[in-house]
Amino acid sequence: MHRAGDGDALHLVNVAQAAGGEEFHAPGPADFEFPPLFGEGTFFTKPMLIIVLGTLAIAVLFYLASRRAALVPAKAQFIGESVYGFVRDGIVADSIGREGRKFVPLLTTMFVFIAVMNLAGIIPVLQLPASSKIAIPLFLALISWGVFNYVGIRRHGFIGYFKNMMFPPGLPKPIYLLLAPLELFSTVIIRPITLTLRLTLNMFAGHLVLLLTILGGEYLLIEKGGALAFASIVPFAFSIILTFFEAFVQVLQAYVFVLLSALYIAGALADEH
């Protein structure tokens, strides 16, 4: 695998395929592992390249969108403002309310960052959702976790925050025996894990399915040949349909991640659970 340094996932898999001979190998977790781009010993891999390129692209595009800000927006400005306004008015205003204003930059950045990392999965040449690497959803979930716990503790005090969380008022006393540990467990431990896994595995599975259809079609077309070469049209057609579906899922997952983060913050700020 160390000779593949061109950064193209399909090509990499192709090389692996050729090594495997006639047998068709279904794509697996190994397809998400990449060697360093600049040779042995360096650490910079394809997912990192995607992270860097995506981040730069976001920064540049948003900067261009905001550079000539006018009351009547140009197209770029309108798109940028729409994304920002979507998080600001569509997510934060509805879930947190007026005091959510200060979380808008974080949540907007999160939304755009996740969306772009996801969409890298269907952008030609890149063709890898960087967020299928668990490291990215993990640190984002940790940021979300840190923020909602921090604002909760700052609002209600350390004890008040956990009391609010574990002992919602208006329930019969024995219930708390069961509820308090469950609430603590779900808020403090389950939330970041589900945030991480939901995003990672959606992207992971989506990419796997896309790989399967594309590699399957390729296998039929090249390795089998003959009459089966015509049958390759089916997996290829599926790959195109699934690409559109993936685009939808990728944006949706970014939305879900940010919406849940906003709801967690709103819950931590609320006076009663």
Added chain:
Amino acid sequence: MPTLALILVVAEEEEPNPLLPHLSELIVGSIAFALLLGFLSWKVFPVFEKTFSERRDAIEGGMERAKTAEEEAKETLAQYREQLADARHEAARLRETAREQGAAIIVEMREKAQSEAERLTEQAHQQIEADKSQALNQLRTEVGTLATVLAGRIVGESLEDDARQRRVVDRFLSELESRADSGATSAADESPKSRA
């Protein structure tokens, strides 16, 4: 974690575990995200917020202007209404004056007609008077003529004394009267008796 365990069991030994984060990716991702957040919060989002609030101001300014215009329109309408009411008042006043003047004119005319009638009546009276005097004058001339006739008679008889003369005159007059009586109504009967 059961999921992790399951995947660990299913995965072949050399298969990498997708649930284990790579430290390098974690670091690169975190730094990229932090830089992005910093840059966007510093350069981009404030501009958007500013534009939003400016746009809202512009819209609110427009509404403000519309409100001002509405108030002005209302004021103008009130002024027009006031003027209209004034005009109506004025018209009513004029009508009232006209009515009063009309009534005054009628009274005046009536008085005038009255006086005219009186004048005419007076004139008629005068006319009658004049006619009467004219008739009397005429009568007198006739009386003169008759007197001449009478004088001839008197001259024919000898007038010795006053008594006789008076008798002649009386006789003449009574003759005159009886002559007038013969053509006149019975009402004239009294006059010769009173004179006699």
